[in-house]
Amino acid sequence: MLGNEKGGSGKSTTAVHIGVGLAHAGFRTAMIDLDSRQRTVARYLENRVAFGTKRDLVLxxxxxxxxxDGPDAAAELALRLDQASGFDFIVVDTPGRDSELxxxxxARADTIVTPINDSFVDFDLIGQVDPETFAVRRPSFYAELIWDARRARAKADGTQVDWIVLRNRLSTLEAKNRKRVGAALEELSKRVGFRVVGGLSERVIFREFFPRGLTLLDRNALEDFSLSHVGARTELRALLAGLNLPDWDPSKLA
Incomplete structure (x- = not known):
């Protein structure tokens, strides 16, 4: 499950790349878009199907x-998850706001992925820091929400939910800020129990991909495969490997 109550973190872009990455690796994969207003994930995949059909490409x-979202939404989600035995993985993209859905x-996730931009503005979602020393003062509301959900899941069926914080949009500049954010993440991870994994850098290509529904893994559909694509593809492969999903084999994305 991709979850973050702050917009602009690259959550939906990351979700699509994870879902398509699993499909590329041969897994039967489904995605559920819980943001019915923006429908970013659904629109992305609709564009993908249309582009593949138009160009006669296998994507x-x-x-x-x-x-x-609505009175029966949680029940519909539970029903879809309960009936999903035909899939190896289900990737759920949640909206950037708190809701019952x-x-x-x-509450049903086995792996929770929280993308954040590499700044203290985004870090504030999961932890508060001292303005002078940048030491972590306390977990924030979203970290507490996930903590409670993981504890309830462990009590209900013994599942140990893996929580991953993705450092998206890492900048090559502002090295001091990047180091401070990294130190704060390391400190907070020991307190609330998440893993930190490198995410996707800020690249123009991600905005260009959306109208065609393409991803970094669709090399056969990319007209100008550049060094930028190579670097971004390496990041994505590392991200997918860092999720530690069952039966994951990096060689399937060679």
Whole structure:
């Protein structure tokens, strides 16, 4: 499950790349888009199917469903998850806000992925820091929300939920800020129990991919495969490996 109550962290872009990455690796993959207003994930995959059909390309694509928030939304999500035995993985993208539906997804997740931009503005979602020393004062509301969900899941069925914080949009500049954010993440991770994994850098190519529904893994569809693509693809492969998903084999993305 991709979860973050702050917008602009690259959550939906990351979700699509994870879902398509799993499909490329041969896994039967489904995606559930819980943001029925923006429908970023659903639109991305619709563009992908249309572009592949137009160009007569084979583009591995997860199945996708959209669930609108409402009185019966949590029940619909539970039903879809319970009936998903035909899939190896289900990737759920939650909206950038708190809702009953987002909490229902959180309660069922085996792996929670929280992308954040590499700044203290985004870090504030999960932890508060001292303004002078940048030492962590306390976990923030979202970290406490995930802590409670993981504890409830462990009590209910013994599942140890893996929480991963992705450092998206790492900048090559502002090295001091990057180091401070990294130190704060390391300190907080020991207190609330998440793993830190490198995410996706800020690149123009991600905005260019959306209209065609392409990803870094679709080399056969990329007209100008550049060194920038190579670097970004390496980041994505490292991200996917860092998720530690069952039966993951990096060689399937060679």
């Amino acid at each position: 591995p694509t997860p199945d996708v469903a959209v669930i609108a 987002a909490r229902a997804a959180l």
